[in-house]
Amino acid sequence: MPAQVISGKEVAAQIRRELKSEVEQLTGKGIQPGLAVILVGDDPASHSYVKGKEKASIELGFYSEIHRLEASVSEENVLALISKLNGDPKIHGILVQLPLPGHISEKKVIQAINPDKDVDGFHPENVGNMYIGLPAFLPCTPHGVIQMLKRSDVDIKGKHAVVLGRSNIVGKPMAQLLLAEDATVTICHSRTIDLPAITRQADILIAAVGKAGMVTADMVKPGAVVIDVGVNRVEGKLVGDCQFDEVSRVASLITPVPGGVGPMTITMLMYNTVESAKRSLN
Numbered sequence: 315m316p317a318q319v320i321s322g323k324e325v326a327a328q329i330r331r332e333l334k335s336e337v338e339q340l341t342g343k344g345i346q347p348g349l350a351v352i353l354v355g356d357d358p359a360s361h362s363y364v365k366g367k368e369k370a371s372i373e374l375g376f377y378s379e380i381h382r383l384e385a386s387v388s389e390e391n392v393l394a395l396i397s398k399l400n401g402d403p404k405i406h407g408i409l410v411q412l413p414l415p416g417h418i419s420e421k422k423v424i425q426a427i428n429p430d431k432d433v434d435g436f437h438p439e440n441v442g443n444m445y446i447g448l449p450a451f452l453p454c455t456p457h458g459v460i461q462m463l464k465r466s467d468v469d470i471k472g473k474h475a476v477v478l479g480r481s482n483i484v485g486k487p488m489a490q491l492l493l494a495e496d497a498t499v500t501i502c503h504s505r506t507i508d509l510p511a512i513t514r515q516a517d518i519l520i521a522a523v524g525k526a527g528m529v530t531a532d533m534v535k536p537g538a539v540v541i542d543v544g545v546n547r548v549e550g551k552l553v554g555d556c557q558f559d560e561v562s563r564v565a566s567l568i569t570p571v572p573g574g575v576g577p578m579t580i581t582m583l584m585y586n587t588v589e590s591a592k593r594s595l596n
């Protein structure tokens with residue numbers, strides 16, 4: 315039987331409905347969640363993601379600010395804008411769209427954001443708190459994956475989860491969030507010896523390596539849950555890290571690309587912004 319497809323669009327729509335009612339309640343109490351997005355340069359994909367963030371903010375009834383800056387803007391000016399937004403009470407969440415042009419330090423920019431407004435969950439304070447299980451803004455893509463698994467009734471506890479990829483944004487926090495759900499976790503990467511032997515042990519396989527179609531059916535254990543986080547453009551078409559058709563024949567559940575994890579990223583950003591606005595009530 316072919317794998318059942320987990321629709322990120324449907325899970326995202328469900329979470330957005332929940333958020334909308336929370337926003338209405340907050341607004342009734344005089345708090346309108348506010349999100350500021352900083353976009354530097356003219357990367358078309360980044361522009362499209364930021365448009366998606368603006369649209370979602372408006373649909374949910376947020377206060378929204380988008381700061382589109384020239385690629386040549388100085389690091390100093392970006393840091394000054396972040397400092398202004400840190401002090402603006404209308405803004406509960408600040409996000410700087412990545413990647414940034416080479417002359418601007420991602421590290422400095424992320425560290426300049428007030429951790430209480432870091433709705434991307436990239437600031438070292440949030441990363442550290444997440445690792446030791448303290449309250450933190452969780453990074454949107456891995457948190458979105460956990461939500462997809464839970465809302466599809468996947469039992470994570472005690473399962474062997476294999477994470478393919480070790481980026482700071484997805485692979486590493488993904489492994490940590492699965493561990494926090496009591497999975498037994500293995501992280502694999504480009505230097506892993508005999509990768510298929512390890513991926514074949516996975517009850518839950520997370521492909522986040524950024525290589526189009528790298529995961530083939532022979533790398534997947536029959537009945538495994540396969541989550542494809544890959545966003546690769548091949549001849550103008552968006553494809554994931556998995557060979558969807560052949561892996562679907564082996565897996566029990568699978569996410570598509572597009573329409574899988576992608577829509578969850580923006581939704582969990584909205585979730586974090588609402589959380590931040592709720593915190594400001596106290």
Ligand SMILES: Nc1nc2c(c(=O)[nH]1)N[C@@H](CN(C=O)c1ccc(C(=O)N[C@@H](CCC(=O)O)C(=O)O)cc1)CN2
Nearest residue numbers: 363410411412413434454552572573574576577579580
């Ligand atoms: N500051 C951040 N920068 C980046 C992040 C991030 O979480 N914070 N993640 C990615 C880009 N990203 C959000 O910013 C993002 C990626 C993909 C999608 C999405 O919905 N993808 C769709 C397809 C869209 C398309 O056709 O291009 C899908 O997979 O179905 C949303 C957001 C890097 N930068």
